[in-house]
Every structure is written in C-alpha cells, then in structure tokens.
C-alpha cells in the first residue's frame with residue numbers, strides 16, 4: 155500500500171519555489187470547470203488584466219503560458235526566432251546561458267555577451283554592431299543575485315534594430331518591471347518566485363511590434379504547443395480551443411495576482427527591499443561576505459559566500475532537517491562557493507529573515523564557525 159501524501163512543512167528561502175499562501179492553495183482546490191465555461195472565460199479576462207498591471211503594460215497579448223518559467227522563455231524565443239536570425243544575449247549567469255541555448259536550438263546565430271558571474275552587464279558591451287533580430291537579457295539573474303537595469307536597454311536594442319526580450323521570472327511581483335516604460339517587446343515570468351504560487355504557469359507579454367514580427371514569419375513556429383498565434387486565439391476574442399487550459403493552476407494564479415494588487419505594487423516592492431536590507435545586515439554582522447556589489451544586488455535573492463572550511467552540503471542539510479528551512483546552493487561559478495537565499499513573495503517577511511539568520515548562526519556555530527557579531531540585532535536595527 156502506498157501511504158497518503160504527507161509533504162513536510164518547510165520554510166522556503168531558496169531560489170524558488172517560495173512559500174505559497176493558504177488562500178492560493180485553497181483557490182486551487184476549488185471545483186474544476188470547463189475551459190470554455192463562461193465563468194472561466196471571465197476569470198481569464200480578469201487574470202489578463204491583473205497581469206498587465208504587474209507587467210506595467212497595455213499589451214493585448216498578455217497571458218499565462220502552460221508550463222514553468224522555462225516554457226515562457228522557450229515561447230518567447232521560438233515565436234520570434236527563425237533559422238539564421240542573429241540574436242544577441244547578455245550572459246552573466248545560468249539563465250542568460252539558457253536563453254542563448256534555447257535561441258541556438260531555434261536556429262539563431264547567437265552572439266553571447268559574457269560578463270563575470272556576480273556582476274551586471276555593462277549596456278555598452280551589448281552594442282555589438284550589425285543588425286540583430288533580438289536583444290535578450292535577464293532582469294533578475296537568480297543564479298547570481300544580480301539585478302540588470304532595464305532603463306538603458308531600449309536605446310541599445312534600437313541601435314541593433316532588435317526587439318528587446320526580457321526574462322522577468324524572478325522580478326515580476328518583487329521588483330518594478332514596467333515593460334512599456336522600458337520599451338520591452340517580449341517578457342516572460344514564472345509563478346513560483348515572487349508571485350508565491352506553485353510552479354506551473356509562465357506569464358508572458360508581447361508588444362504590438364513583437365506580434366507583427368510573429369505575423370510576418372516566413373516559417374511556422376517550430377513548436378505547435380507554444381505557438382502564440384494559436385494560443386492567442388484561445389485567450390483572445392475567438393476562444394478557439396488549442397489545448398486544455400490548466401484550470402486549477404489558473405485559479406491559483408488568479409488569487410496570487412489578486413493578493414499582489416491588494417497589497418499594492420509599491421508596498422510590495424518596499425517590503426522586498428526592507429527584508430532584503432535586514433537579511434544582508436544580519437549576514438554581514440555574522441562576518442559573511444556578499445559577493446555582489448551593493449548597487450547591483452537583487453532584493454528577492456541574496457548571494458552569500460560560504461566561509462572557508464564550511465561544508466556546503468552539511469549546512470544546507472542541517473537547515474532542512476533541524477529547522478525545516480530550505481536555502482539554495484550555488485550554481486555554475488558559485489557551485490560550492492555561495493548560498494542563495496531567496497526572500498520572494500510570501501517568503502519575504504521579518505519572520506523569515508529572523509528565522510533564517512538564527513538557523514544559519516546555530517548551524518554554523520555548532521559546526522565550529524563562531525560568528526563575528528549578533529545577526530539578529532543587526533537585522534532588527536533595519537526595521
């Protein structure tokens with residue numbers, strides 16, 4: 155006999171998923187209805203309106219793709235790239251590298267603009283001459299905890315004659331995104347980072363210009379499942395069946411977006427700022443180093459160096475087993491060298507910050523790495 159499901163209770167402070175609020179889980183447990191039921195169609199329209207507010211856009215083609223954030227990335231690239239197109243990608247971590255790989259698989263001639271991990275890309279480095287179809291960047295690089303300022307990028311994209319494509323997976327709902335103000339043509343996100351919803355949907359938005367590029371394709375979109383010219387007809391006025399919408403996950407996203415707007419975007423961003431400030435103060439008081447320069451740090455995700463002689467796996471295991479607390483390990487250049495602590499959505503609270511600092515201090519202290527100072531006092535001083 156297989157025992158009934160009984161997942162442990164965790165405090166999720168990794169790079170996603172983040173803690174999900176009970177109201178979102180309850181929304182997902184409501185009765186499933188048909189994907190063309192008038193009640194569902196109304197919910198779809200409300201959801202799209204809320205997504206536009208979060209993205210800061212008037213884009214008609216704004217909807218949640220079925221699949222996680224990576225499905226959003228793939229959707230942006232396969233709909234806009236045709237074989238032979240030149241695509242410039244800013245790569246400063248895992249997710250920029252992934253965009254480059256997806257674009258290559260779609261047949262693009264990819265030019266990667268590399269920057270050392272833990273730093274933002276200098277916009278001037280993206281001025282690589284000659285026409286490009288797309289300029290792709292990651293707004294919030296979750297593998298390094300680095301924020302890429304979007305403000306200067308429209309001008310660079312214009313020089314290249316390119317559409318500006320932005321990964322907003324870790325920024326949406328935690329940092330201002332403002333697609334229209336920054337002249338972004340295509341952007342995608344995910345539900346399990348700052349939206350605090352279970353993973354499974356990928357909010358996406360295409361500008362009029364991006365839609366024109368899609369319409370003018372010489373070849374059909376290589377992926378039938380992710381073809382936005384077809385999916386747009388289901389989410390638009392025609393309501394034409396393409397694939398069955400994931401009904402209950404969409405209930406969850408509807409509730410999560412409602413909560414974001416109920417809190418207010420500015421208040422939510424300020425909450426993320428305040429808790430990130432307190433976490434950093436606590437970590438530094440413990441004598442831990444934050445490798446990302448202060449001006450480039452991401453509020454939803456903090457990169458912290460693992461001190462010499464500390465066993466990465468042992469510490470994370472003790473946090474999980476003894477404190478029920480999950481933080482992220484390092485990726486790529488930071489594998490075994492840094493931890494990633496996420497304060498995203500419902501996981502960005504003073505309680506999460508304090509518990510995380512106390513747990514880390516406890517586990518490091520017992521492992522023979524006593525602390526330099528008092529992390530809790532340093533964090534409290536920020537509130």
Ligand SMILES: *Cc1c(COP(=O)(O)O)cnc(C)c1O
Pocket residue numbers: 170222223224225227249292294295296297321323324344353
């Ligand atoms: C998490 C993440 C992704 C991938 O999302 P999945 O939901 O894991 O598919 C892409 N880009 C960034 C910046 C991310 O943080």
